[in-house]
Each structure stands twice: as structure tokens, then as C-alpha cells.
Amino acid sequence: MTFKIGLLGFGVVGTGTAKILLDPFGRHPVLKEITIGRVGVRTLDKPREIELSPHLLTTDLESIVTDPEIDIIVELLGGLEPARSLILKAIASGKHVVTANKAVIARFGDEIYAKANEKGVYVLLEAAVGGGIPVIKPLKQSLGANRISSIMGIVNGTTNYILTEMSQKGADFSEVLAKAQELGYAEADPTADVDGFDAADKIAILASLGFGGRVKREDVYCEGIRQVSAVDIAYADRLGFVIKLLAIAKDTVKEDSDTLELRVHPTLVPKIHPLANANGVYNAILVEGEPLGQVMFYGPGAGGGPTASAVVSDVMNIVGILKSSGKTKELDPLLSCIHQHYCQIAPMESLSTRFYARFLCRDVPGVIGHLGMAFGDHGVSLESVVQIGIRGDLAEIVVVTHDVREGNFRNALVAIDSLEAIDSIPSILRVL
Numbered sequence: 001m002t003f004k005i006g007l008l009g010f011g012v013v014g015t016g017t018a019k020i021l022l023d024p025f026g027r028h029p030v031l032k033e034i035t036i037g038r039v040g041v042r043t044l045d046k047p048r049e050i051e052l053s054p055h056l057l058t059t060d061l062e063s064i065v066t067d068p069e070i071d072i073i074v075e076l077l078g079g080l081e082p083a084r085s086l087i088l089k090a091i092a093s094g095k096h097v098v099t100a101n102k103a104v105i106a107r108f109g110d111e112i113y114a115k116a117n118e119k120g121v122y123v124l125l126e127a128a129v130g131g132g133i134p135v136i137k138p139l140k141q142s143l144g145a146n147r148i149s150s151i152m153g154i155v156n157g158t159t160n161y162i163l164t165e166m167s168q169k170g171a172d173f174s175e176v177l178a179k180a181q182e183l184g185y186a187e188a189d190p191t192a193d194v195d196g197f198d199a200a201d202k203i204a205i206l207a208s209l210g211f212g213g214r215v216k217r218e219d220v221y222c223e224g225i226r227q228v229s230a231v232d233i234a235y236a237d238r239l240g241f242v243i244k245l246l247a248i249a250k251d252t253v254k255e256d257s258d259t260l261e262l263r264v265h266p267t268l269v270p271k272i273h274p275l276a277n278a279n280g281v282y283n284a285i286l287v288e289g290e291p292l293g294q295v296m297f298y299g300p301g302a303g304g305g306p307t308a309s310a311v312v313s314d315v316m317n318i319v320g321i322l323k324s325s326g327k328t329k330e331l332d333p334l335l336s337c338i339h340q341h342y343c344q345i346a347p348m349e350s351l352s353t354r355f356y357a358r359f360l361c362r363d364v365p366g367v368i369g370h371l372g373m374a375f376g377d378h379g380v381s382l383e384s385v386v387q388i389g390i391r392g393d394l395a396e397i398v399v400v401t402h403d404v405r406e407g408n409f410r411n412a413l414v415a416i417d418s419l420e421a422i423d424s425i426p427s428i429l430r431v432l
């Protein structure tokens with residue numbers, strides 16, 4: 001029996017996927033039953049890493065998703081449109097879909113899964129989060145017996161690569177970003193990586209799976225890494241931290257409410273924390289549940305080969321189902337999406353966390369006292385105050401707070417900003 005896939009996109013991940021499918025030796029035997037039926041691209045005459053028979057390539061992507069010969073559509077285009085419309089058309093044509101497109105799923109997952117359930121087809125997305133790391137299927141299946149309380153991790157390879165190079169080699173932000181683009185890690189528009197949008201898409205998907213409800217993408221609080229400077233990386237290092245872009249989804253179940261914290265932001269992570277040692281393009285996702293406790297998923301979070309590994313595993317899963325149960329409309333609840341309600345998201349002001357803040361102050365007597373008083377007036381207690389340097393004619397003071405309600409901390413900053421002795425507040429970062 002042979003199963004035909006229609007590949008939408010033949011870029012970094014599309015090429016990686018074709019490489020695996022065209023070279024099945026030594027891999028799972030089911031791969032020998034999967035062939036590439038058609039490949040959709042934007043430009044026909046572009047030089048390609050793999051030579052495909054020219055009749056396979058087309059710019060008419062609609063004809064692929066409606067082709068009766070194709071069993072599974074693999075969407076590796078990126079971006080919202082035409083990806084969303086093509087996925088919906090593929091579903092309407094009764095095709096199963098595999099996608100690496102977290103942007104589309106995080107925004108249009110409701111619509112896509114509602115149609116897929118109606119049609120009795122699967123939409124699998126292992127490659128969409130953590131690249132090659134198996135995390136979607138484990139969350140859906142292997143951890144299904146657990147009550148998940150927290151999912152926290154580094155889910156963007158590009159920014160982790162940038163932060164690692166900046167901290168370990170003192171590299172310049174824009175040079176490292178260009179290198180990440182060259183290596184095929186970054187999104188077509190790398191703003192999605194740098195400003196945290198890609199990580200926000202991914203944590204929305206993970207939260208939905210882990211906490212069993214739909215998540216509105218716009219509910220994810222999101223800060224990227226643009227404001228992380230070499231100065232802060234150096235201070236963090238001296239204080240025993242590394243700076244990572246963390247994506248966090250945490251259940252804040254109380255007696256009378258069940259809300260989620262959902263946020264992406266650069267974070268000072270203690271060097272001894274398991275997430276602190278995921279460097280370069282590696283991602284790490286720490287999941288906590290009852291009764292399991294903690295489990296961490298770790299591996300290459302981007303790149304053609306690793307991401308293709310996840311894409312092909314999804315294709316194989318669908319082929320396995322098609323082989324064993326035929327074209328039944330009854331979907332396996334452990335692979336399909338069954339959520340109906342929306343998760344409630346806690347407002348940021350109500351969250352409690354530690355903060356790191358760097359102040360530039362006029363070097364006048366008593367400035368640390370003024371700072372401490374202003375924090376104290378707003379119920380913010382300080383874990384450490386370090387007056388480390390002089391920058392020009394200004395003193396640089398770094399503080400780390402104890403856990404504090406975000407709203408209280410922000411109010412304290414407003415008061416501090418108006419102090420005579422304060423020149424500016426160049427950085428505010430959260431601390432794990």
C-alpha cells in the first residue's frame with residue numbers, strides 16, 4: 001500500500017522532510033510506503049538542494065489540496081495566508097493535515113479543528129512546538145493521566161541562539177540574528193522570533209493541550225528580547241543568573257477560580273535551574289503534573305532536519321492509523337482536538353514574581369535609601385541591592401526583589417521614576 005503526501009512548501013523544513021522520505025533506509029519501515037505526490041512552491045525556477053522530478057513541482061497549491069490522489073497534506077509554508085485557507089480546503093477535501101505552522105494553529109486552531117472533526121480528519125502539529133522535540137504527542141498522550149500544573153520553557157530556537165551567543169561570546173545582536181537566519185532557524189520575518197510572538201504562539205498551543213481548553217492567542221502576554229542588553233547579561237551573570245526567553249503557562253487554581261498565567265518574556269534564570277543549561281538552538285520544556293512531578297523535554301528546537309523529524313513522525317502516525325483502521329470517520333481522541341471551552345487567563349497585574357531592575361542614578365548621597373523607601377511604600381521587598389558601577393557621571397544600581405505582585409512593582413516604579421535622584425530605568429526583567 002502506498003500513501004501519497006502533498007507537500008506545501010519546499011524551503012528549510014520542506015527540504016528536510018523530502019530528504020527523510022527519499023532516504024528511508026534504516027528508519028521505520030512504514031516510511032517505504034510514503035511517497036511525495038506533489039510539491040507546492042512560490043517560485044519554480046529557484047535552485048533547490050534536492051532535485052525533484054520537475055512534474056512534481058507546481059505553484060498551483062490549490063490543485064494539490066484538492067487532488068484526489070493525495071492522502072495527506074503537509075503544510076510547511078509558514079505565515080497565515082494562504083496557509084490557513086489551504087489547510088481548510090485540504091480538510092474540506094477529506095485530507096489529513098500535518099503542519100509546522102504554530103502561527104496559524106495558535107490563531108485559527110478553533111476553526112481548523114472544528115472543521116477537521118466534522119470531516120473526520122486529523123491535523124497533527126508535532127513540528128509546530130519545540131521543532132524536533134517530541135512534546136505535543138507526549139502532552140496529548142503520555143502525560144494524559146496527569147493533572148498539569150505548569151508548562152514552562154525555552155521554545156524559540158532563534159532567540160535562545162542569540163542570547164547564548166551574546167552571553168558566551170559577547171556577540172552582537174544583529175550579527176547573531178543574521179547567522180540564525182542563515183542556519184534556517186528564524187521565521188521568514190524574524191520579528192516573530194525576536195519580539196516573542198513565535199514563543200507566544202507555541203505556549204498558547206502547549207497551554208491548550210496541557211490544560212485542556214482553548215486559548216485565545218491575544219491573551220498571551222508577550223515581551224521579546226530586544227531590550228536585553230549586554231550590560232544586563234553581564235549583571236545577571238555576576239548575580240548567578242542567565243537570561244532566557246521563557247514561555248510560561250501555569251495553573252493558578254484557587255478554591256473559587258481556575259485561571260492560567262500565560263506569558264512570554266526574557267527572564268533571569270538561576271544558573272542551577274534545569275532550563276538554564278539549554279543553550280544555542282536547543283529548546284527545553286519543563287512540565288509539572290500530578291502525580292508525575294517534573295519532566296523536561298530537551299532537544300533541537302529549530303532547523304530543517306530536526307523539524308522534519310517531527311513532521312515525518314506525524315505523517316507516519318496518520319499512515320499507521322490509515323493502515324490499521326482504514327478511512328474511518330471516528331477520530332482517535334488521543335490524537336484529535338476535543339476542546340470546547342476557553343481557558344480563563346489571569347491579568348498580568350495580579351501575578352507574583354521576582355523582578356530585576358537597573359537604575360541610572362545621579363550619584364547623590366542617600367539614593368539607595370530613596371529607592372528602598374519607594375519600594376517599601378508599595379509593598380515591594382528587596383532581595384538584593386547592588387550598586388555596581390558608574391556609567392559616565394551616573395551610578396548604576398541593580399536590584400532584585402522578592403516575589404511581588406506585578407501591579408505593586410509597577411506602581412513603585414512610577415514613584416521611583418519621579419525621584420530627583422533617578423535619571424532613568426534602562427531595564428526591568430523578571431526573575432524565575
Ligand SMILES: NC(=O)C1=CN([C@@H]2O[C@H](COP(=O)(O)OP(=O)(O)OC[C@H]3O[C@@H](n4cnc5c(N)ncnc54)[C@H](OP(=O)(O)O)[C@@H]3O)[C@@H](O)[C@H]2O)C=CC1
Binds near residue numbers: 012042043128131302
Ligand atoms: N525553520 C525551522 O527551523 C522551523 C520552521 N517551522 C515552521 O515550518 C514552516 C516552514 O518554515 P521554513 O521551512 O523555515 O520556511 P521557508 O521560508 O524556508 O520555506 C517556505 C516554503 O514555502 C513556500 N511558500 C511560501 N509562501 C508560499 C506561497 N504563498 N505560495 C507558494 N509557496 C509558498 C516557499 O516557496 P519558494 O521555495 O518557492 O520560495 C518555500 O518553499 C513555518 O510555518 C515555520 O514556522 C517550525 C519549526 C522549525
Ligand SMILES: N[C@@H](CC=O)C(=O)O
Binds near residue numbers: 128155157187301
Ligand atoms: N523560528 C522558530 C523555528 C521553530 O519553530 C525558532 O527559532 O524556534
Ligand code: NA
Binds near residue numbers: 128133135310
Ligand atoms: Na515538537
